Structures are given as C-alpha cells and as structure tokens.
Amino acid sequence: xxxxxxxxxxxxxxxxxxxxxxxxxxxxxxxxxxxxxxxxxxxxxxxxxxxxxxxxxxxxxxxxxxxxxxxxxxxxxxxxxxxxxxxxxxxxxxxxxxxxxxxxxxxxxxxxxxxxxxxxxxxxxxxxxxxxxxxxxxxxxxxxxxxxxxxxxxxxxxxxxxxxxxxxxxxxxxxxxxxxxxxxxxxxxxxxxxxxxxxxxxxx
Numbered sequence: 001x002x003x004x005x006x007x008x009x010x011x012x013x014x015x016x017x018x019x020x021x022x023x024x025x026x027x028x029x030x031x032x033x034x035x036x037x038x039x040x041x042x043x044x045x046x047x048x049x050x051x052x053x054x055x056x057x058x059x060x061x062x063x064x065x066x067x068x069x070x071x072x073x074x075x076x077x078x079x080x081x082x083x084x085x086x087x088x089x090x091x092x093x094x095x096x097x098x099x100x101x102x103x104x105x106x107x108x109x110x111x112x113x114x115x116x117x118x119x120x121x122x123x124x125x126x127x128x129x130x131x132x133x134x135x136x137x138x139x140x141x142x143x144x145x146x147x148x149x150x151x152x153x154x155x156x157x158x159x160x161x162x163x164x165x166x167x168x169x170x171x172x173x174x175x176x177x178x179x180x181x182x183x184x185x186x187x188x189x190x191x192x193x194x195x196x197x198x199x200x201x202x203x204x
Contacts, residue, residue, distance in 0.1 A: 011023050017147035020034065021156050021159070030052070031051045046061075047062075048060050050159075053164060060111075062142055073096075075094075077129045078091070078092055078093065079127045083121035089108055091108040093129075095128070104128060119149065119153065124143070127141055128140040
C-alpha cells in the first residue's frame with residue numbers, strides 16, 4: 001500500500017487492479033481511501049478519500065513524496081485534468097508543501113463530470129502550472145492508471161458508509177439521555193391487545 005502519515009494506521013486493505021482501497025485510522029478518526037501511484041516512496045500517489053458524514057463527496061489529492069528539505073509553503077495555482085481523449089477541464093489547485101510531501105488538491109465546478117470520466121476511463125493526466133514564488137518554477141505533469149478505479153471507488157464508498165453507521169451508533173450510546181425515559185416516545189396501549197394481566201394464558 002502507498003505511504004500514509006506515520007501516526008496513522010491502515011486496515012482492511014484490498015487491491016483492485018492498479019488501485020488499493022483501505023481504511024485509515026488517524027487521531028481517533030477513521031476514513032476510507034483508495035489510491036494508486038508511481039515510483040513508490042520516491043514517486044507520487046493519487047488518492048481519493050471519503051469521510052463519514054460526507055461520503056458522497058470524495059476528496060481528490062495528489063501527493064508527491066520526494067520533496068527537498070525545508071520546502072514548506074501553501075499556495076494556489078491553476079492547471080488542467082483530462083481522462084483519455086475526453087474533455088480537458090480547467091482546475092484550480094491548492095498546494096501544500098511540508099516535510100511529509102507536497103499535497104495537491106484539485107477543485108472545479110466540473111468535478112462531478114470529471115469523476116464520471118474517471119469511472120469510465122483508462123488513464124488520467126494532470127497538469128499543475130508553475131508556482132514561481134514557491135520554488136516550483138516548472139509545470140508538474142502526473143499520469144495515473146484507472147485500472148480497478150470503479151471497484152476501488154465502490155468499496156471505499158461502502159466502507160465510508162459503514163464507518164458512518166458505527167460512529168452514529170457510538171454517539172447514540174454515549175448520549176446521556178439514551179436510556180432516559182423522558183427521551184423515549186410515548187406509546188398509548190391498544191385496548192384490543194391482550195396483556196399478561198388481562199389474559200391468564202398469555203405466556204402458556
């Protein structure tokens with residue numbers, strides 16, 4: 001599986017073609033991730049995260065691992081994305097460089113259409129325009145296989161929904177009013193239903 005932050009834990013991993021899907025546990029939280037990459041720890045990763053409470057809106061990120069020491073910044077730039085020979089979409093990128101790597105987040109009003117192209121395509125290509133003031137004077141080009149993308153996406157969506165259900169159940173059980181009779185719905189007995197007191201043969 002592809003690198004994650006040192007303080008996180010990866011569980012329930014599964015491979016789908018060129019993609020992996022798994023759950024990440026980080027700081028008492030959990031979310032589902034699917035990822036593919038090139039070059040191992042010296043290369044880059046394309047990851048798509050789904051967070052409980054917002055499972056239907058995946059977060060796409062490109063992570064570049066080989067980063068010069070001391071290069072830290074937060075900037076925005078522009079670029080484009082294209083799946084196979086489909087439409088080219090202009091996107092805006094938020095770029096965050098830190099010791100662990102360069103994290104690049106694309107944003108576009110066309111993201112739902114881009115995601116549909118990802119589901120149907122074979123290869124996706126990203127172009128990230130230069131950030132001169134942030135020691136990134138050259139454009140960055142990234143290319144990733146989409147083999148196994150759909151299966152990985154379906155699994156991460158399911159895992160996110162399962163995490164969401166577990167968290168909701170835990171929150172409900174931790175609610176101090178969970179067993180408070182004042183929080184229970186009032187039920188009016190049906191006089192036509194026999195009870196133990198009205199029917200001596202109720203449990204016989």
